[in-house]
Structures are given as structure tokens and as C-alpha cells.
Amino acid sequence: MLRVGLIGCGAMGSVVARELEAGTVDGAVLTGVLDPEVDHRLGVADLDSLLSEADVVVEAAGHGALRDCGVAVREAGTDLLVVSVGALADEALESQLRQAEGGRLLLCTGAIGGFDILRAAMMFGPLDDVSITSTKPAAALVRPWMDETMRDGLAAGSAPVTVFDGVARMACERFPESANVTATLSLATIGFDRVRVRMVGDPEATRVRHVVSASGTAGTYELSFENAASPDNPRTSAVTAYSVLRALTDLRPPAVSFL
Ligand SMILES: NC(=O)c1ccc[n+]([C@@H]2O[C@H](COP(=O)([O-])OP(=O)(O)OC[C@H]3O[C@@H](n4cnc5c(N)ncnc54)[C@H](O)[C@@H]3O)[C@@H](O)[C@H]2O)c1
Known part of the structure; x- marks a missing residue:
């Protein structure tokens, strides 16, 4: 079972959490949610608690959260799936995230592809x-x-x-x-x-x-x-949450791969 921790449970993260709990991604389970603004039944108080139960952490919280938590996630040996990819336009952050050793740095394809x-x-x-x-x-x-x-x-x-x-x-x-x-x-x-x-x-x-x-x-x-825009945040495309779920599906041992 792939254990998924989530940072950020807003417009996108809440859909990821809901779909994971509904079993949309076969073989993946939501183990914790870190978001000080949201009361979730799997809510955790800090990053260490999230990391103790996760094989992969999905960042869906924003540039500040990636800056604060990204390196620590990788250094804990946990894979990091980044949704706020725009934060990497900051060369210093890009290089810190790339150089951190441990879990993999995975960039979600988000609202586009190809x-x-x-x-x-x-x-x-x-x-x-x-x-x-x-x-x-x-x-x-x-x-x-x-x-x-x-x-x-x-x-x-x-x-x-x-x-x-x-x-x-x-x-x-x-x-x-x-x-x-x-x-x-x-x-x-x-x-x-x-x-x-x-x-x-x-x-x-x-x-x-x-x-x-x-x-x-x-x-x-x-x-x-x-x-189409997310109904909860007009600045976020609704499909982006599903690109996270698709990425988590591809992290599971596949029956069929689109490589
Ligand atoms: N890759 C893409 O194509 C793509 C597309 C759309 C949005 N995004 C990005 O995804 C991110 C999430 O988007 P959204 O629409 O869900 O935003 P949102 O504002 O609806 O939700 C963000 C949530 O993260 C929480 N949060 C903020 N800082 C946190 C921290 N340090 N620790 C824990 N939780 C924290 C907030 O409380 C909020 O609930 C944004 O950075 C957005 O730019 C990426």
C-alpha cells in the first residue's frame, strides 16, 4: 500500500483527500493531512507526524509551504510530489530541492501535459x-x-x-x-x-x-x-487535483503503463 501524506487541504488538496479516501487510487491510502487552517479527520499537528506515516508527501499548499517543508521531506527519505512547481522559478529553492538527498523530487504535470x-x-x-x-x-x-x-x-x-x-x-x-x-x-x-x-x-x-x-x-x-476552473478556487484548474491522483496511480506497481 502506498501511504500518502498531504500538505495543504484547500481547493485542490481537499479533492485529492476526498478521492483518496473514496479509494479512487487503487493501492494508495491517505495517512495524514497537514493544514493548520483545515479540520480534517486525518489532520496532524506537524511535518514530523506526517512523515512518520508516509511514503510520499503531496505538496498542495503553495510556494511558502514548499520552501518550508520541501527539503525536510526529501531528507526524511520520503518522496515529494510538488504541485506548486512555480516556486522553482526561484533558483536558490530549485537548487536546494534538487540537491537534497533521500526521497525523490517528483513534479506534478498539473494543468497541462505532453x-x-x-x-x-x-x-x-x-x-x-x-x-x-x-x-x-x-x-x-x-x-x-x-x-x-x-x-x-x-x-x-x-x-x-x-x-x-x-x-x-x-x-x-x-x-x-x-x-x-x-x-x-x-x-x-x-x-x-x-x-x-x-x-x-x-x-x-x-x-x-x-x-x-x-x-x-x-x-x-x-x-x-x-x-474549467475549480469551483472552490477560480485560479486553480479543476483537473489539477486529478493530475495528482494520476501521478499517485503511476507510483503504484502498474498493470499497464503509459510510458
Ligand atoms: N501545477 C499546476 O498546474 C497547478 C495548477 C493550479 C494550482 N497549483 C498550485 O497548487 C497549490 C494549491 O492550490 P489550491 O487552489 O488548492 O490553493 P488553496 O489556497 O485553495 O489551498 C491551499 C491550502 O494550503 C494550506 N497551507 C498554506 N500554507 C501551508 C503550510 N505551510 N502548511 C500546510 N498547509 C498550508 C492553506 O491553509 C490552504 O488550505 C497552489 O500553490 C497553486 O499555485 C498548481
Whole structure:
């Protein structure tokens, strides 16, 4: 039995907890939940208690929690499945998490996918260009650092507005809540300083759409994703909780593998 500890029981973590308790992942059992804000029947008071009963810890709590707990989880010999992948845009944290010895560092694919084919393409030859265009409801993209013209363009709501066009590391700084997919794509392919990101506010959009494009000697690729929002947190795609459950399924000895 794979024993799963959970850090963070919010919009995403609560679905992971509920589905694990319902037996959705054959051969996995939820053994503890660490979240000071949530009263869960498997709630634990601290990380040590969580680690004492877990083979893998799912982090679904945010960048601060990953910073506070990530290295300790690996050093305890426990696998760490990271959902807040955007935190790794911080080079110091990325290097601490990579260098910690013990359990494995596992990055959840989250709200997008297709890394299998992109990684295969990179083994054939270099990928020269990798980009992601994320289109969101215009109002969701207004940020305090934007100038008046950009804010007015988003508020006017008459046409799509490109609010960012640059490299992934900068995108993660400017739009931290959109950093996770950008970070996962960067880490899986050509890195935070080479992946190009465009952020578009669309007054007509009701879902978040990500289009990943890549090209290299192996071929050209275009992958598109349109995700419904979580009913509990409009900034989180509902499918992300299920990508955690899928990852836990793949950690079990499989009857069939999609490798
Ligand atoms: N990889 C992806 O594609 C992807 C997609 C969407 C969201 N995310 C990330 O997943 C994370 C969770 O998202 P959510 O929508 O469930 O957020 P949420 O705000 O609904 O829930 C977070 C929960 O974590 C708890 N928490 C915060 N700090 C904690 C700590 N130090 N220890 C224990 N618990 C702590 C909070 O009390 C809260 O209940 C976020 O970081 C989000 O950016 C990743």
C-alpha cells in the first residue's frame, strides 16, 4: 500500500483527500493531512507526524509551504510530489530541492501535459523554440504593477489584450498564480530563461486556455489545453487535483503503463 501524506487541504488538496479516501487510487491510502487552517479527520499537528506515516508527501499548499517543508521531506527519505512547481522559478529553492538527498523530487504535470513527447523530441535533437500562450478571462489578469493603459485595455473588455510577452522566469515573477504550468514546461524542456511566455486577457474567455508550441530537429508540436476552473478556487484548474491522483496511480506497481 502506498501511504500518502498531504500538505495543504484547500481547493485542490481537499479533492485529492476526498478521492483518496473514496479509494479512487487503487493501492494508495491517505495517512495524514497537514493544514493548520483545515479540520480534517486525518489532520496532524506537524511535518514530523506526517512523515512518520508516509511514503510520499503531496505538496498542495503553495510556494511558502514548499520552501518550508520541501527539503525536510526529501531528507526524511520520503518522496515529494510538488504541485506548486512555480516556486522553482526561484533558483536558490530549485537548487536546494534538487540537491537534497533521500526521497525523490517528483513534479506534478498539473494543468497541462505532453512532456513525454517533448522530452522524446529533445533526445532526438535540440528543441530550438518552446513557447506557451496562456489566455485567461481579462479581469483575472489585472495586476497592481500594470500601467493605466494596460489596465484600461483589460477593463474595457472589447478585444483580447497581450499583457506579457517575455521569458518564463519573468512571467513567473509577474504572474505567480500562472507560474506553475510555465515552470513545469520550462523544467521539462529548455529552461526558465529560454521558454517564451505570452499572457493574454480575453473578455470572452470563461476558461483558461494554454497553447504550447515547440520545434526542433525531431519535428514541430502544438498542444492545446482548455481547463474549467475549480469551483472552490477560480485560479486553480479543476483537473489539477486529478493530475495528482494520476501521478499517485503511476507510483503504484502498474498493470499497464503509459510510458
Ligand atoms: N501545477 C499546476 O498546474 C497547478 C495548477 C493550479 C494550482 N497549483 C498550485 O497548487 C497549490 C494549491 O492550490 P489550491 O487552489 O488548492 O490553493 P488553496 O489556497 O485553495 O489551498 C491551499 C491550502 O494550503 C494550506 N497551507 C498554506 N500554507 C501551508 C503550510 N505551510 N502548511 C500546510 N498547509 C498550508 C492553506 O491553509 C490552504 O488550505 C497552489 O500553490 C497553486 O499555485 C498548481
